[in-house]
Amino acid sequence: MSPQSVVRFAQSLPRLAYAAWLLAAIALLSACAGSPHRRQPAAGTSHSALADLPPRAPSAAxxxxxxxxxxxxxGLVGTPYRWGGNTPSGGFDCSGLVDYIYRTAAGIRLPRTSSDMATMDGRKVRQMTQLASGDLVFFAIGGAISHVGVYVGKGRFVHAPNSGGTVRLDDIDGPYWGSHFAYGKRVLD
Structure with missing residues (x-):
C-alpha cells in the first residue's frame, strides 16, 4: 500500500476513527524513533534527545x-526529491513539500521558497524543546535560511533533503541538522 493510499484511507474514516488512527500512527512513529533496549544508538544511527519529552501541540483551536x-x-515519506517539485507525482524539493502539506491539509498557502517562508508572519520558536507538532523548522548555512521541514514531534521532522534522495523523517537534533537549526515558526496559532 502506497503512502498516498494510507493517507486517503485515513481521511475517509469517520472523525473519531480518524483520531484513533492518528494516535496509533503517532505511537508507532515514536516507537520507531529509537529502541528502549539500547543504552546507546547503534553505529550509523541516531536517537533524538527530544524523543522523551512530552508531545507538544499548537493551540487547542x-x-x-x-x-x-x-x-x-x-504519508509523503518516500516520495522522490526533485528540485522545484511540488507534487507527489512529480516529486518535492523542501519548500514545495512544506507548501503542499499545508495547502492540502490545512488550506494554508505558503511562499514558494524556504527563505520567503522564514520571513512570513508567525511566532518564532528559538528552542527545539519548545517546538510543537506542525511547526515549520528552518535550517541555515552561512547565516542564510536554506532548508525547511515540518516538525512532527518526538524530536523528528519530515523534509525533502537532497537531490537523489526521498522525503524522509530525521532527528532534528542530530549532528548535521542540530548544528544548522535556525528556528521554528508556528503557523497554526
Whole structure:
C-alpha cells in the first residue's frame, strides 16, 4: 500500500476513527524513533534527545489542523526529491513539500521558497524543546535560511533533503541538522 493510499484511507474514516488512527500512527512513529533496549544508538544511527519529552501541540483551536498536517507529512515519506517539485507525482524539493502539506491539509498557502517562508508572519520558536507538532523548522548555512521541514514531534521532522534522495523523517537534533537549526515558526496559532 502506497503512502498516498494510507493517507486517503485515513481521511475517509469517520472523525473519531480518524483520531484513533492518528494516535496509533503517532505511537508507532515514536516507537520507531529509537529502541528502549539500547543504552546507546547503534553505529550509523541516531536517537533524538527530544524523543522523551512530552508531545507538544499548537493551540487547542488548531489541534485538528496540526493532526491533518502530521498525517499528510508522514504519508509523503518516500516520495522522490526533485528540485522545484511540488507534487507527489512529480516529486518535492523542501519548500514545495512544506507548501503542499499545508495547502492540502490545512488550506494554508505558503511562499514558494524556504527563505520567503522564514520571513512570513508567525511566532518564532528559538528552542527545539519548545517546538510543537506542525511547526515549520528552518535550517541555515552561512547565516542564510536554506532548508525547511515540518516538525512532527518526538524530536523528528519530515523534509525533502537532497537531490537523489526521498522525503524522509530525521532527528532534528542530530549532528548535521542540530548544528544548522535556525528556528521554528508556528503557523497554526
Amino acid at each position: 488548531s489541534a485538528g489542523e496540526a493532526n491533518d498536517i502530521l498525517f499528510r507529512a508522514i
